[in-house]
Amino acid sequence: MRILRPRLPDVVSATILTFFATGITLGYAHSHDNVHRLPYAVLLWLVAGGVPLVWRGRAPLTAYLVSAAIVFGYFLSGYPAGPTAILPTVALVSLVFLRGPVVAGWAALATVVAVITAVQVAGDPAGVLDPRQLTIVRSEEHTSELQSHHD
Numbered sequence: 001m002r003i004l005r006p007r008l009p010d011v012v013s014a015t016i017l018t019f020f021a022t023g024i025t026l027g028y029a030h031s032h033d034n035v036h037r038l039p040y041a042v043l044l045w046l047v048a049g050g051v052p053l054v055w056r057g058r059a060p061l062t063a064y065l066v067s068a069a070i071v072f073g074y075f076l077s078g079y080p081a082g083p084t085a086i087l088p089t090v091a092l093v094s095l096v097f098l099r100g101p102v103v104a105g106w107a108a109l110a111t112v113v114a115v116i117t118a119v120q121v122a123g124d125p126a127g128v129l130d131p132r133q134l135t136i137v138r139s140e141e142h143t144s145e146l147q148s149h150h151d
Helices: 008-032 040-048 051-055 060-076 083-099 101-122 131-150
Strands: none
Touching: 008 040, 008 051, 008 083, 040 060, 051 060, 051 083, 060 083, 060 101, 083 101
8 A cells, every 4th residue: 555645845835725714714704704613623624625735746636626525515514604715726726737637627527516416405505606607507408408309
C-alpha cells in the first residue's frame, strides 16, 4: 500500500484557506444570522471541507470530489453560509493544472449534477440554488426530449 504524503506547501495553504473560510463563516453567522455559537460538530464539518486540500497536489481529483461533497453538503444543510465554497474551488483549479481541463470539467459537471439532484430530492433549506438555475436545467432536458421525439 502506497501512502500519499502531502507536500508542505499544500498543507500550509490548506490550513490558511480553511481557517479563513471557517473564520469568515463564523463571523457571518454571528453578524447576519444572530448565531452566537455553532455546534462543535458543525465547526468540524466546516474544517473537514478543507482537509482534502492537503492532498490536492498528490491526488487532485479525489481532493476536489471529497472537498466538494463536504462543502456542498454543508451548504445544503441550512447552516449559515460563508466563503467555504472557495475550498473546492481551489481544489478544482489544482485539478485543472495537474490533470487538465477535460478531467476538471467532467468533475465540475458531476458536482453540479449531484448538487441539483440533492436539491431536487431533499429540498433546499438553505436557499442555495436560485429557482432560475433549476429552470435552465429543466428547459435543457425538455429541449433534449423534444429533439429526441422529433428524430
